[in-house]
Amino acid sequence: MLVKKIIAYLAVLTGITALVLATSKSLSEQIEDRRSYEANHDLWWGQQRGKWGDLTTMSYLDQVKKFREQKDYDFKDLSGEGNKNIDLYLYGDSYVAEMPKGTFACLDSFIFHFRYDTHEYTLDPAKRNIMIIEVSERFMRERFRTAGMISNFRINGHDDALHPLAAKRPKKPTTTSLNFTDLLFNPHINQNLEYHLFNYNFLILPRQVKAALNYKLFNRASGDVVISDNGDYLFYKMTVAQNNICSSYAQLAENETKTIVASLDTIYDYYKQAGFAEIYLSVVPNPVSILQPGPYNNLIPLVQNDSGLKMPFIDLYTLFKQSKEPASLYRAGDTQWNNKGAQAWLQLVNNILRDQSKKGQRNINSE
Amino acid sequence: MTFNSLQFLVFFMVVTLWFFRMKQQKGRILLLLLASCYFYMSFIPEYILILGGTVIVDYFAGFLIERNEGSARKGWLVVSLIANIGVLAVFKYYNFFIDNIHSGALLFGKSVTLPMLKIALPIGLSFHTFQAMSYTIEVYRKNQKAEKNFLVYALYVMFYPQLVAGPIERPQNVLPQLHEFRAYNWDNVKEGLARMLWGFFKKAVIADRLAMIVERAYGHAHETSSLALFIAAMFYSFQIYCDFSGYSDIAIGAAKMMNIRLVENFNQPYLAHTISNFWSRWHTSLSSWFRDYLYIPLGGNRKGAFRHKLNVLIVFLVSGLWHGANWTFIVWGLLHGVLVVLLTWERRQEGEKRAGLNLAFRIALNFVLVTFLWIFFRSENLAAATGYIKDIFAFRGGSYYLGVSRAELAFSVFIIGVLLAREKYLPTHYIKENTLFYCYTLIMVMACYYLGVFSENQFIYFQF
Numbered sequence: 001m002l003v004k005k006i007i008a009y010l011a012v013l014t015g016i017t018a019l020v021l022a023t024s025k026s027l028s029e030q031i032e033d034r035r036s037y038e039a040n041h042d043l044w045w046g047q048q049r050g051k052w053g054d055l056t057t058m059s060y061l062d063q064v065k066k067f068r069e070q071k072d073y074d075f076k077d078l079s080g081e082g083n084k085n086i087d088l089y090l091y092g093d094s095y096v097a098e099m100p101k102g103t104f105a106c107l108d109s110f111i112f113h114f115r116y117d118t119h120e121y122t123l124d125p126a127k128r129n130i131m132i133i134e135v136s137e138r139f140m141r142e143r144f145r146t147a148g149m150i151s152n153f154r155i156n157g158h159d160d161a162l163h164p165l166a167a168k169r170p171k172k173p174t175t176t177s178l179n180f181t182d183l184l185f186n187p188h189i190n191q192n193l194e195y196h197l198f199n200y201n202f203l204i205l206p207r208q209v210k211a212a213l214n215y216k217l218f219n220r221a222s223g224d225v226v227i228s229d230n231g232d233y234l235f236y237k238m239t240v241a242q243n244n245i246c247s248s249y250a251q252l253a254e255n256e257t258k259t260i261v262a263s264l265d266t267i268y269d270y271y272k273q274a275g276f277a278e279i280y281l282s283v284v285p286n287p288v289s290i291l292q293p294g295p296y297n298n299l300i301p302l303v304q305n306d307s308g309l310k311m312p313f314i315d316l317y318t319l320f321k322q323s324k325e326p327a328s329l330y331r332a333g334d335t336q337w338n339n340k341g342a343q344a345w346l347q348l349v350n351n352i353l354r355d356q357s358k359k360g361q362r363n364i365n366s367e
Numbered sequence: 368m369t370f371n372s373l374q375f376l377v378f379f380m381v382v383t384l385w386f387f388r389m390k391q392q393k394g395r396i397l398l399l400l401l402a403s404c405y406f407y408m409s410f411i412p413e414y415i416l417i418l419g420g421t422v423i424v425d426y427f428a429g430f431l432i433e434r435n436e437g438s439a440r441k442g443w444l445v446v447s448l449i450a451n452i453g454v455l456a457v458f459k460y461y462n463f464f465i466d467n468i469h470s471g472a473l474l475f476g477k478s479v480t481l482p483m484l485k486i487a488l489p490i491g492l493s494f495h496t497f498q499a500m501s502y503t504i505e506v507y508r509k510n511q512k513a514e515k516n517f518l519v520y521a522l523y524v525m526f527y528p529q530l531v532a533g534p535i536e537r538p539q540n541v542l543p544q545l546h547e548f549r550a551y552n553w554d555n556v557k558e559g560l561a562r563m564l565w566g567f568f569k570k571a572v573i574a575d576r577l578a579m580i581v582e583r584a585y586g587h588a589h590e591t592s593s594l595a596l597f598i599a600a601m602f603y604s605f606q607i608y609c610d611f612s613g614y615s616d617i618a619i620g621a622a623k624m625m626n627i628r629l630v631e632n633f634n635q636p637y638l639a640h641t642i643s644n645f646w647s648r649w650h651t652s653l654s655s656w657f658r659d660y661l662y663i664p665l666g667g668n669r670k671g672a673f674r675h676k677l678n679v680l681i682v683f684l685v686s687g688l689w690h691g692a693n694w695t696f697i698v699w700g701l702l703h704g705v706l707v708v709l710l711t712w713e714r715r716q717e718g719e720k721r722a723g724l725n726l727a728f729r730i731a732l733n734f735v736l737v738t739f740l741w742i743f744f745r746s747e748n749l750a751a752a753t754g755y756i757k758d759i760f761a762f763r764g765g766s767y768y769l770g771v772s773r774a775e776l777a778f779s780v781f782i783i784g785v786l787l788a789r790e791k792y793l794p795t796h797y798i799k800e801n802t803l804f805y806c807y808t809l810i811m812v813m814a815c816y817y818l819g820v821f822s823e824n825q826f827i828y829f830q831f
Contacts, residue, residue, distance in 0.1 A: 008384045015381035019374070185409055193373040210817050218775040223821060229768070242586050249586070295587065 022192035044202045053334030055234035059225035060211035067333035075103040082106030085360045087127040092134030105350040106357035120154040123275045128360035131279040137286045138246035147266035155274040239286040248289040257302045268311040282314035287330040290320045368409040370617045392548040406527040414489040424450040425499045426520045429506045429513040447503040451496040463692030491531030502538045511538045528618040534632040534652035549626035559624030562796040564811035566616030571819030574609035577602045583770025592765035604738045640729040642706045680704040699743040
């Protein structure tokens with residue numbers, strides 16, 4: 001009887017601890033940081049990691065050969081090329097996060113601004129300041145519903161009064177204010193619970209068995225990953241779901257592209273006034289938009305071809321669509337492109353940078 | 368916090384274990400009430416204020432109805448009904464109403480712009496308002512005494528297992544149970560847990576697997592063959608059954624573990640041989656609510672054949688509207704009503720002996736009818752529904768791909784067979800032998816984990 005009581009109290013305590021940990025964003029992040037140290041990876045309590053791609057890791061399908069494709073970036077060094085009169089500001093995400101400065105032509109300086117970060121920059125008026133806004137398609141609808149990036153990517157000395165969004169931006173962006181409900185309820189509590197309760201090396205086997213069972217029996221991946229219709233690729237489920245804002249298959253709301261274009265125009269006007277010579281938009285298509293377009297909602301072409309769009313765009317979508325081997329542009333078991341895809345993007349970008357460099361040179365000569 | 372989430376499993380474990388550690392009913396009531404608040408707030412925290420508001424109004428309305436007679440008594444009932452229906456009208460139907468005014472005005476060549484509300488529908492709103500209304504109506508009818516203890520009354524409305532998707536309870540069933548301190552009962556725990564596991568199985572293994580097929584068919588209707596669309600429509604019949612009855616099983620099982628008996632909500636509805644028979648087996652807590660609080664007050668079948676048919680149509684129309692502010696639900700409800708009214712020959716034969724092939728044929732026919740009506744329920748709008756039905760009757764070829772492999776399709780059919788056989792021949796969830804119970808638990812946990820399709824799919828009926 002006493003043993004039963006003790007077990008019951010222990011279970012209650014464990015449950016409450018798990019709920020508190022999974023609810024608290026900061027506690028969860030601290031634990032995750034500690035567990036994700038390189039040295040801890042192979043320990044029994046280390047967290048699962050795979051080298052074949054984020055989707056093979058998420059779906060526990062590392063054992064399937066056709067999805068195995070390691071990251072193969074091979075960036076050329078172009079640091080010696082051109083006039084070095086461009087300061088490039090690349091506002092982007094993980095697609096371009098690993099690209100070194102040397103892989104871009106004609107640069108004097110290179111600043112990569114990760115889209116979640118907040119920073120204030122001082123433009124060098126002696127340079128040709130170019131901004132590239134790179135966004136993966138799955139984040140586009142959410143990201144550009146508003147011109148909110150103005151609050152995160154700030155330009156020092158630029159008159160805030162020019163735009164109401166900029167005027168409202170927080171002075172100290174690093175502090176996060178939490179209200180009462182944020183402390184009690186966390187929309188990611190289930191993912192956090194799964195992480196804290198089950199994401200340990202010693203518990204991987206049952207997951208791998210389930211993944212293998214589903215794959216062998218039903219040719220299906222588990223959880224947040226789906227297998228392409230031809231069986232050769234893994235797709236992030238959110239990019240193929242019918243009702244997900246990240247999905248290539250989700251219908252666009254009425255006037256949604258107009259709203260996106262209006263936000264992009266606001267952003268364009270703002271940074272133009274702030275001193276940028278040009279601001280480019282570059283949308284990296286979801287793999288499914290290229291490899292299995294099916295009922296594609298045409299988000300990228302609709303935005304790019306909108307007559308109201310002021311921002312020039314780097315048209316990767318058309319390039320990928322016209323590719324003879326579109327399948328060779330993305331990693332089979334990852335959400336991202338491979339080296340070939342990255343190089344295609346870099347070629348477009350570097351062509352633009354060379355043109356801009358020449359323009360900058362002409363301006364100096366004419367002065 | 369959906370039932371098929373880790374959060375719920377941990378939460379349920381903590382609450383249930385803690386519940387049995389408490390030595391007084393007062394403490395248990397408080398614990399369950401706090402747990403129910405947390406459960407409800409995990410969807411949209413702010414909406415606890417709306418729920419709390421209606422709880423307070425109905426609690427005091429119950430007292431005032433009991434203390435008064437005549438018109439004052441009726442007046443307080445009306446206050447309670449207006450408060451509850453008012454919340455429903457604002458949060459669930461206002462935008463639908465305004466949208467139809469806009470469309471109606473356009474038909475007459477006029478443009479009207481009335482403000483729309485930018486609000487999310489509070490989860491399970493129709494369920495808990497109906498449950499609250501049944502309390503004040505029963506107090507008015509003198510079938511139930513007004514509840515003195517506010518916490519007990521609040522828990523009657525907010526008891527988390529059935530708060531957001533029923534079964535819609537009656538005060539006579541639940542309130543006495545909430546007053547009674549019942550000691551830990553291993554038999555109830557076994558029965559409740561076994562039933563919960565069966566509910567999880569129905570949701571994770573069957574409903575969410577079929578959801579993949581159905582979603583594909585509805586999303587690619589124009590390129591899918593007629594036969595595949597018809598198969599997907601039949602799969603939807605089982606998806607919604609497993610989804611909703613799975614929820615009810617988990618709710619009833621969870622309550623049972625805490626020694627609270629909730630009403631049954633389903634009785635093998637696809638074995639019904641008529642539409643009216645279907646409604647005596649499907650979502651019975653709602654059907655009986657409409658019978659007792661709408662159909663009978665309207666006159667039922669006591670005022671002649673015409674009024675009887677009209678009453679049936681009204682009830683089904685309101686039932687359709689109860690499900691959602693969309694013409695698809697209204698048409699779905701009305702069509703059910705029309706079929707009940709038109710197929711009166713069925714009822715004439717109710718008393719006749721039916722057996723063998725004749726009965727099997729009628730069950731199959733009824734299932735097909737119900738399946739076609741579900742198309743309205745599932746579709747985004749009327750055009751999509753009629754389009755889907757047209758595509759089925761086009762008898763055209765096209766893709767037979769339904770988003771899953773053939774093996775998974777075959778497994779889906781097999782698992783539906785398991786479902787029907789289990790519920791027909793093994794309807795009980797109580798397993799007397801402990802060893803057998805442990806084996807069953809282990810098998811069901813393994814089956815749910817290894818065969819379950821885990822996604823973010825909410826229960827379909829949460830939206831109502």
